[in-house]
Every structure is written in structure tokens, then in C-alpha cells.
Amino acid sequence: MQNRKPKNSPFRGLDIQRHSFLSDKDCRLIHEGSCQLLEEVGIGVTHAGAVKLFEKEGATKQNGRMFIPRMIVERSIQQTEKNIVLKALDSTNNLGIEGKNSRVHYGTGGQALYVLDYKDGAFEKKAAVTQDLIDIVRICENLENVDFITRPVEPNVQDEDMDLTKTRIFLENTSKHINLANLIQIEKLPEIISMVQNKELISFIACVLVSPLSMAESTTEKFIRFIQEDIPVAISSCPQAGTTAPLSEVGELMQVNAEVLSALTLANLVRPGAKILYRGIPITSNLHTNVSPRWCQPDSIRRIAIISDMTHFYGIPCCGTAGVSDEKEPNPQAIAEKTLSWIFETASGAQFINSALGMLEQVLTVCPEQYIIDDMVIGRIKQLFLKSPDYNLRDIARTGVEEALSMFGVQMDSAMKEEVSSRINFIFSGQEEYSADHVQAQADLIKKAIISGKSSNVFLKTSRSGLRRGWLYSGKRFEGRLELEDLHLLKTEILDSYGN
Amino acid sequence: MDKLLDDIKNNLIAGRVDRQDEGPDGTMEGQPGMRELVQEAIEMGVPPSTIMAQCLNPGMEEVGRLYENGEYLTPDMLAAAESVNTAMTLLEPLLLENNITNNGKFVMATVEGDLHDIGKNIVVTLLRGSGYDIQDLGTSVQADQIVSAIKESQANFLGLSALLTSTMGKMKEVIDKLKEENLREKVKVFIGGAPLTEEYARKIGADFFCEDAFDALNKLNSLKKKK
Ligand code: B12
Numbered sequence: 001m002q003n004r005k006p007k008n009s010p011f012r013g014l015d016i017q018r019h020s021f022l023s024d025k026d027c028r029l030i031h032e033g034s035c036q037l038l039e040e041v042g043i044g045v046t047h048a049g050a051v052k053l054f055e056k057e058g059a060t061k062q063n064g065r066m067f068i069p070r071m072i073v074e075r076s077i078q079q080t081e082k083n084i085v086l087k088a089l090d091s092t093n094n095l096g097i098e099g100k101n102s103r104v105h106y107g108t109g110g111q112a113l114y115v116l117d118y119k120d121g122a123f124e125k126k127a128a129v130t131q132d133l134i135d136i137v138r139i140c141e142n143l144e145n146v147d148f149i150t151r152p153v154e155p156n157v158q159d160e161d162m163d164l165t166k167t168r169i170f171l172e173n174t175s176k177h178i179n180l181a182n183l184i185q186i187e188k189l190p191e192i193i194s195m196v197q198n199k200e201l202i203s204f205i206a207c208v209l210v211s212p213l214s215m216a217e218s219t220t221e222k223f224i225r226f227i228q229e230d231i232p233v234a235i236s237s238c239p240q241a242g243t244t245a246p247l248s249e250v251g252e253l254m255q256v257n258a259e260v261l262s263a264l265t266l267a268n269l270v271r272p273g274a275k276i277l278y279r280g281i282p283i284t285s286n287l288h289t290n291v292s293p294r295w296c297q298p299d300s301i302r303r304i305a306i307i308s309d310m311t312h313f314y315g316i317p318c319c320g321t322a323g324v325s326d327e328k329e330p331n332p333q334a335i336a337e338k339t340l341s342w343i344f345e346t347a348s349g350a351q352f353i354n355s356a357l358g359m360l361e362q363v364l365t366v367c368p369e370q371y372i373i374d375d376m377v378i379g380r381i382k383q384l385f386l387k388s389p390d391y392n393l394r395d396i397a398r399t400g401v402e403e404a405l406s407m408f409g410v411q412m413d414s415a416m417k418e419e420v421s422s423r424i425n426f427i428f429s430g431q432e433e434y435s436a437d438h439v440q441a442q443a444d445l446i447k448k449a450i451i452s453g454k455s456s457n458v459f460l461k462t463s464r465s466g467l468r469r470g471w472l473y474s475g476k477r478f479e480g481r482l483e484l485e486d487l488h489l490l491k492t493e494i495l496d497s498y499g500n
Numbered sequence: 501m502d503k504l505l506d507d508i509k510n511n512l513i514a515g516r517v518d519r520q521d522e523g524p525d526g527t528m529e530g531q532p533g534m535r536e537l538v539q540e541a542i543e544m545g546v547p548p549s550t551i552m553a554q555c556l557n558p559g560m561e562e563v564g565r566l567y568e569n570g571e572y573l574t575p576d577m578l579a580a581a582e583s584v585n586t587a588m589t590l591l592e593p594l595l596l597e598n599n600i601t602n603n604g605k606f607v608m609a610t611v612e613g614d615l616h617d618i619g620k621n622i623v624v625t626l627l628r629g630s631g632y633d634i635q636d637l638g639t640s641v642q643a644d645q646i647v648s649a650i651k652e653s654q655a656n657f658l659g660l661s662a663l664l665t666s667t668m669g670k671m672k673e674v675i676d677k678l679k680e681e682n683l684r685e686k687v688k689v690f691i692g693g694a695p696l697t698e699e700y701a702r703k704i705g706a707d708f709f710c711e712d713a714f715d716a717l718n719k720l721n722s723l724k725k726k727k
Contacts, residue, residue: 113665113695127665127695159666184666210615242575243618287575290712291622364694455636457621460575461515461582465526467573 011096018102018349027313034258044214076268087200090175102349105147109355116367128153143375148177211239234277234319242285247463251442256280279319295324296337298426298473308348320350409483512559515579581629608659609641611670616663672704
């Protein structure tokens, strides 16, 4: 067991030396590109209150798009709260999220539709229900490496009861920080605040953005209400390269950054000094097959890690994303891809890593046994980082995958080792240059796509040349059989201790 | 003229719509695309049946072959579908004169409260390229709007998409409204989206649940055969 709290710190978390993929100069280029997008392409805004706030500060609206002067954006970056304390019922579980530091925390994610039940050596998929929420919160309460809990699934009760039911389940079952993520009915916020008594115990995630470059009206309303209450919110934008964003890494980063900055600006217009976690999730679309999102392939892992370079550049707290496997069930491929994703996201210094445990099938499914697997592997990864403060990231990545698989009875053969190296190489080596010309070409592509306004999939066609240049990784799978019986017993033991 | 017909076929294979299209490897911007070439052919008096027989059908066969053997990926397939659709839209008035009709009319929408449309848009592109006339109502569309669109266009198919557990119930609302308006028997209802299942389709009285766009196409093809 590693320390819950680092020495001399009032907080949980893993303190590491961060690894950056981009230089400050690269970050500035992306920033400049994003500001250009906000000034010249604008962001689609329909929420009347938001329109008013933007216009009052000198932004202008035309054809439904808000053109935001760079000055307001940069002022908002300055104003945003840089250090946030996320409290927990048990104060030893408090988290200190500091934009310039790289103290890393891991938590769960949501809102999965399905849960896998383990029965007689096989997994059965079923729609998630209230008891699953209770079980998962209880399991996570008992897992050493879960620092905070994001609501993994919603309770299956009437809409009017959903928000209060889930809050009650959290309060009754966890002493860790509660990330409620979303509210189904924002009118319930005052009741929730009085239920938790101390609003510092909770935080939210708002998916304000619909890529490319527009804000969803109903989520904007929720977002504004959270900010008014001074409750920390992660601004989430999740474009998919090849459909709702350019396939290019540079293009997608510039777009996602513009998207998050637009909402961050709004937040500071509502309340200067807003408590924001920056959550850009620049994933890719699986253009090799059915265009489903790719969360855990080398291209997505690299892009998501690079986002932390941007948040450190701004000094704003980062809500990271890692460990969302694209696999439908726990298997060696899931463990290998999750492990790579945790390692690179940890190294990136993302302070609040969401979705890190339990998730499968591109966020559609969670699995109780998977939470336990993930906790064990994250524990091992932390040890690898702690062993040598001046670590070699390539070595950690290679060793990490090997050890993670062997923990569950899978020994890597030479073909698997080669595949690990090939994935690691892809993550390290950018396929594109960070130059003013390339940034401008991508800005033009985004502008053209938005003007054409065809559909949300405007980038599908222009993705073809990048696809041919190898911008999406394609490799082999990790096959084998996991030994899971012990995990299943562990899960039963945890749940039985609650008198199930 | 042979060169023109060849160019049309090759543009289909390249999945190009018009002059602005960069093509599969990003190098073709500026060259005339499907729109310009088919326009030219029509002006020259080339019969639409010739364009279909000598360009579109063999072109689509070639795209299918390239897709099967892995040289082409999904965006290439969808680009080709868009290219064919461009040609068909231009040819449609002439085909109608010769009593050749499309495969049927679709109304397509993501249901009220739901903004997810990446999947729906893929279905729209693929079906358009397969000869269906599609009116895409967009996202978060109310049941009333969907039903009146069906009434107006006399569509024979309805496609509904939902990705949220909180919005999938809206599909039943649409189907119930269709019943109220005595339209239910006139349209086949296709539904799709991550939280849906075959069983759910049965429960709400939809005709088909589709895993993905190709599944929808297969189901439509088997309907056509039954006719
Ligand atoms: C992309 C995405 C978004 C984007 C949408 C962008 C867009 N323009 O569509 C954004 C970021 C805006 C978004 C917002 C939200 N999302 Co969302 N999103 C997704 C995500 C990651 C991918 C969906 C996708 O595009 N898949 C790729 C396409 C190609 O696949 P597909 O949609 O399934 O479509 C295929 C088939 O299903 C089928 N099909 C689909 N429709 C139809 C229709 C017909 C007629 C036919 C024949 C076939 C068919 O064919 C398609 C092509 O093959 C999913 C998770 C997932 N893995 O599915 C979550 C997910 C659906 N979202 C979710 C949630 C919760 C939300 C939000 C509520 C988040 C929030 N807290 O605010 C908001 C809701 C906004 C709203 N009011 O709709 C949840 C739903 C959970 C639940 N219990 O309902 C999911 C499962 C993620 C999660 N685990 O949290 N989301």
C-alpha cells in the first residue's frame, strides 16, 4: 500500500515531475489559433443570459455566432481561480487541485448506460439501475486509489427524483469527494445544497460545448447556475477528430481549446474568479470501422495528454481523462490500453483524472470487477512513478503494461512487446509540425467547415488525406485470458460487508 | 464523351462532390467534380440511363470492391455515397420524366431533448447514396414537427435517433402520435442509438432497430425484396 497522503501535505494525491509534449512556444501557437477562431469564427450561442453577458463586454453576435475579442478571453484566463480545494466528508480525503502543480488524483466517470454482471465465469450486460450506483460507490469507497467519485451511472427512478436520490446515495456511502457530474433538473440545486449542508463537498461537470464551436442551451443554463453558487465545475468539450473536429492533432487541439476557453470566459463573466476545471477531451473517431469514438488508442492518449500542457500553460486546474477502454469487456487489450493511457495522463500532470476507473466500451459500460482491476493497476503505476523521481517515461510505459498484464495472469510474448513499443512510439512522436503555417491552415479548414454548416460531421471528408498519412494509429490487439475469480471474490466481500 | 463518362466514374470513386473537394489524398481541389461533370453531361444531352449504367453503377461497384479489400475506409465509402447523391439529385428530374423513381422517402430526426447526431448523419449520408430521398429534420425535434413532416412529404420511412436514456421515451411519443393521425400504417419506423435494443423497438411499436448504418441498409434491402 502506498501513502494515502504525501508527507507534509494536507492533501491526497501523487506528486510527480511532469512530462510535457509541447513547448511553451507550441502552446502559444495553439492559444493564438484558438483566439483567432473565437474572434473570427465565433461560437454558436443561443442562451439569452449568456448572449447578454457576452455582449455587455463587447462581444458581438451575428447569425447566431458570438465573436469574442481576445482581450476578454485572456482576462478570463487571468481571473479564473488557480487553486481549488475539493472537500470530502472525511477531511483526510480533501483534494488540493492546483493549476501549476502536478499532484495527480484519480476518480471514476459516468454516465454509463450498461453494467456488466459477472456470473459463472462470464459477463452479462444489462441496463444500469439504482442498486448499481450504490454498489459502485461502495466499492470505490473501499479502493485505495480512488481519490474522488464521479457518478458512474444514474439511478433508474423518476426524473424528478433522480438528482436527490443520487446525492443521498453518495452521502450515505462515501467519505470521498463527490462529483455529481450532471443534474437532470437544475431546479433541484438548492435542495441538493441543503442536503449536503456544505457545498464544498460537491462539484459538477458541464458538457457545455457541442463541437464544432457551439454551446448547448440547456447545459449553458445549468453551468451558469453552478458558477453562481461558486461550486467548482469542469467545462467539458469532447470533439471527435474526423467528424466533429479536424482529424489533425493541431486542428483539433486548437478547436477544443477555443471551445473550453469560450465557456471559461462565460464563467468569469458570471462570476470573476470562477472555480473551473478545464476538461478538453480531444479524442478521435474510429474511421477505420464504424466511426465510433476512440478513447484509448495511441492517437487519443497523446492528444488528451497534450491538453495538460495547455492547462499548465494557463495555470488552470485540469480535469483529465484516462482509462476509458474501447473494449466491451475486461480483457488483456483493455488492460494494456488503459495502462498506457493512465501512465501518459499521470505523467502529463493532469490534476483531476476523471473516468479513470471502471469504464469500458467507450464510456457506454461499467463493470464492478473492472473498478478493482483498475485500482490495482493504478496502484502499481504510482509505485513505478514514485520509485525514481527522474523517471524514464518510455521505461515506465513498457514495464507498466507488462506488469499490469502479468498481475492478471497474462505474460507478454515478443509480439506483444513489439506492439507496446509501437504504441509508445506513436504517442511520443507527433505526426504533425507545430508551425504558424500549419495552425493557419487548420484554422482555415475549421472556418470553411463552419461556414458550410452542413452537419456536425463536416470534418469526415477532409479527414481522408490525414488518414492516409497515418494520423490514426493502427496496430495489433493484445489477446489472452485474464484470471478474474479472485477479483470477483473481492468484490463480493466488499459488498457483503454492507450486509447485502 | 467517353472521357466525360470516365471522369464521372472516377470522381465517384474519388468521392468528390464538386470543384472544391480535395479528394482522398488531399490533392484534387480545383478540378471539376461530380456536380460540374454531370451538369455538363446533361447539357450535352447524355441520357441519364447512360450515366447510371456507365458511371454510377460500375463506380459504386468499384468503391464496394475497394472497401471490401481494405483499401477504402469508412470516410471513403461515405464520400462516394455523397458523390452519388450529388449526381442523383441532378438527374432526378430527368429520371422522373422516364418514370424512374428513387427508393423511397425518409424523414429522419434526432428526438426532442437530444443533440447527438454523429451517428444519424452517417445513416443519412449512406442512405442518400443508396437512392433514398431523405428529409433530415436535425436534432432535438418535437414529435409534432416529425409527424407533420411525414404528413407533408408523404414519406414511407421514418428514422429516429436517440442516445440518451432520458430521451429514448420520446420515440414512443412519436409513434403514438402517428397512430392518432392514422399514419402509422403508412410508414416503416427505423430506430437507432446506443441505449436502444431490438426489444425496445418491439415494446414501443417500431418496425426495426438498427445497430448501425449498414444494418439499416440491409433491412431496407430485404424490405425491397419482399415487395
Ligand atoms: C459524442 C457524444 C456527445 C457529443 C454529441 C455531438 C454530436 N454532434 O452528436 C456531446 C459532447 C455534445 C454530447 C453531449 C451529451 N452527452 Co453524449 N455522448 C457522445 C458519445 C461519446 C459518442 C456518441 C457518438 O457520436 N457515437 C458515434 C456514432 C457513429 O455512433 P451512434 O451515435 O451510436 O450511431 C450509430 C448507431 O447507433 C446507429 N444509429 C444511431 N441513430 C440512428 C438512427 C437510425 C434511424 C438508424 C437506422 C440508425 C441509427 O447508426 C449509427 C451509425 O453507425 C456517447 C458515448 C458513446 N460511446 O456512444 C455519449 C453519450 C451518449 N452521452 C451521454 C450524455 C450523458 C451526454 C450529456 C447529457 C452530457 C451532459 N452531462 O451534459 C449531453 C447531452 C446533450 C443532449 N441534450 O443531447 C451519455 C448517455 C448516458 C445516458 N444514460 O443516457 C453517453 C452514453 C456518454 C456517457 N457514458 O456519459 N455527447
